[in-house]
Amino acid sequence: AQSVTQLDSQVPVFEEAPVELRCNYSSSVSVYLFWYVQYPNQGLQLLLKYLSGSTLVKGINGFEAEFNKSQTSFHLRKPSVHISDTAEYFCAVSPPWGGANNLFFGTGTRLTVIP
Amino acid sequence: NAGVTQTPKFRVLKTGQSMTLLCAQDMNHEYMYWYRQDPGMGLRLIHYSVGEGTTAKGEVPDGYNVSRLKKQNFLLGLESAAPSQTSVYFCASSYVPGTDTQYFGPGTRLTVL
Numbered sequence: 001a002q003s004v005t006q007l008d009s010q011v012p013v014f015e016e017a018p019v020e021l022r023c024n025y026s027s028s029v030s031v032y033l034f035w036y037v038q039y040p041n042q043g044l045q046l047l048l049k050y051l052s053g054s055t056l057v058k059g060i061n062g063f064e065a066e067f068n069k070s071q072t073s074f075h076l077r078k079p080s081v082h083i084s085d086t087a088e089y090f091c092a093v094s095p096p097w098g099g100a101n102n103l104f105f106g107t108g109t110r111l112t113v114i115p
Numbered sequence: 116n117a118g119v120t121q122t123p124k125f126r127v128l129k130t131g132q133s134m135t136l137l138c139a140q141d142m143n144h145e146y147m148y149w150y151r152q153d154p155g156m157g158l159r160l161i162h163y164s165v166g167e168g169t170t171a172k173g174e175v176p177d178g179y180n181v182s183r184l185k186k187q188n189f190l191l192g193l194e195s196a197a198p199s200q201t202s203v204y205f206c207a208s209s210y211v212p213g214t215d216t217q218y219f220g221p222g223t224r225l226t227v228l
Contacts, residue, residue, distance in 0.1 A: 009155070032214055043119070043205055043219030044158075051214055090157060098213020100146050100165055101173050105157040 002027040002093045006106035013081055014114050021076040021109045023065075023091030033074040034092040034103075035065055044090060050074060061085070086113045117141055121206050121220035128196045128227045136191040136223050138206030146209045147189040148173075148217065149181060151202040158205065164189055165212075196227045 003026045013019045025031060032051050036044040048059025055067040065076045074091060091106040119140045128134055138147065145166050150158040160173030162181040170181045178200060180192045189208075193200060203224050207217040 036219075041221070043207075043221045044217075045219065046216045049214075049216070094213050096213075098211070100148065100163045100212040101160055101171065102213065103160075103217070105159075107155055107157040 004091050004093045004106035006109050008109050010110045012112045016080045018079050019081050023074045025093045032094040035076050036090045038088045081113050083113050119218050119220035125224050133194050138189045140208040144208035148207040149191045150205045198227045201227045
């Protein structure tokens with residue numbers, strides 16, 4: 001079975017500072033990895049995903065994530081955050097055989113950008 | 116193109132009351148999902164559907180029923196609401212499971228007193 005751990009429940013950061021949101025996964029097989037963002041009072045939307053190939057994945061709004069198989073991590077980064085990045089971020093994992101009931105979400109990290 | 120819509124946006128129920136949450140998508144997706152979001156627990160899958168007329172249980176199905184009579188609609192029912200069902204409910208849809216992006220609705224905030 002797959003599982004995801006987001007150790008940081010809240011991350012405050014000053015505007016224009018860099019940020020890293022951590023995600024570690026547990027799986028005995030290869031996985032697909034996703035980052036979703038939830039802006040206040042909205043549903044989730046996909047930021048980026050890793051399926052295969054290059055371990056550095058670029059997403060929307062200047063975010064990127066790096067898949068590290070040896071450390072079983074998929075940390076999300078942005079070099080300079082903006083006020084509009086304030087949101088909750090969810091890491092998710094899926095096994096390669098997919099399945100409608102096989103996408104598992106982490107508990108989320110609330111990013112607060114301080115002016 | 117509205118994407119995924121959910122009605123209602125907010126609802127307050129008393130214990131034992133019933134209600135139906137409606138999800139509609141206009142992207143011709145085969146797969147649809149109902150999740151609940153609780154503080155500190157992320158999203159958990161309640162039920163899902165792999166196509167019109169088919170439904171299946173997810174991780175936390177107890178106390179809920181679903182129906183997918185039309186491809187574009189996925190209904191979530193609570194027959195006898197309990198305070199433990201106080202949550203934010205999200206509907207999502209996708210072309211295929213696994214690799215494909217899931218598109219989420221704006222959510223329904225349900226409070227059961």
